[in-house]
Amino acid sequence: MVFVRELPEAQQKRMLGQELPDFGEAPWATGPALASRRIAIITTAGLHKRDDRPFGAGSGEYRVIPGDTESADLVMSHGSTNFDRSGFQLDINTVFPIDRLRECRDDGVIGEIADFHYAFMGATHPELMAAAAADVAGLLKADKVDGVIFSPV
């Protein structure tokens, strides 16, 4: 709904001052040239297929978004009310850039697109997502993904 800098001061402090885990130094995985990579999207916008289970409050679960999912079949059940949803309502690519990614593949910017993408519900403490993340990591590897892009809200 607004830029972070435009949030009321109290909300900015809450958002920026919240206790965040210390993950230490960033790990660094490598892969082939971008034009050869197989890319998957992980969104933390709480997206899921219409007939899938909505996310509950504080959920650390994930939902699978098959690569051939139609945009009309994706809905959002994120717990927060403090971000704009009208952009997603007008155009799924505002949040989940699947059409832009397909263009990048067709133009040779990337190699391939994964068969499956994944969604989490942001605003969940990262530690609650750890088990699901380990599961998703295995699934991405089985899908031969070597590049994951994250899209938050």
Place this chain on the structure above:
Amino acid sequence: MGGLSHYLERAGLPTAGISLVRRQTEHIKPPRALAVDFELGRPFGAPNEPVFQRRVLEALLALFEAPEGPVLADFPDPPPGPPADLEGWSCPVNLAVGEQDLDDDEGRFKALAQEIELLRPWYDMAVSARGRTTYGISGLEPADIARFMADFIKDQNTPSPRPGIGVGQLLKWATDDLKAYYFEAAMARPGASSDVILADWLWGETVCGRLFLELCEICAASEDAMVKRLGDRSLVPHIQAHRRA
């Protein structure tokens, strides 16, 4: 988001993420991040701006070519689209809902149901034009949501109309559905609009917004943790909190 990057990267998967809150990202230090100065909820900038979205995506993908990290790059441009403060513009959806008494239990339901029906042609037009709707996570029809909300405002012991789903959770999904319905309908009207103006319209000028505010106060006083959570933080956006009693 940054935490997930660490988990996957440790598992051997290269990751790159959009950062909407740069200071958080500076703290969490994911391997590769692209900081953008966009609205929360719009990580790729703006709707129906494919050229701009593509630039953001390619800037993000380019981080995979960085030789070492962590990398925190800045996307240089603001998002395209109308400014958030269109002076003199007001939402053209004029909802003449009649003289229903919003302090009366049945009047609340009638007024909200009537307002929903007045918006129906625009909502249907939105669905037709876009080929999709984001309404539908509650599993309830809009009129059923109106009934559920009005009943709950009247009596907080009102049971969930969906067996197996708690009242607090269903109220959250139902109110999010109604927000989507109102926004999608209003955006189907021609003319300039911005999400900020639409939100001011929903929360300041509609029966739905007024009942949301009433519901919020009731929920905030609830002893049910999930219902209370809805009232405390999951119904009224912070930017509209000044409207609360």
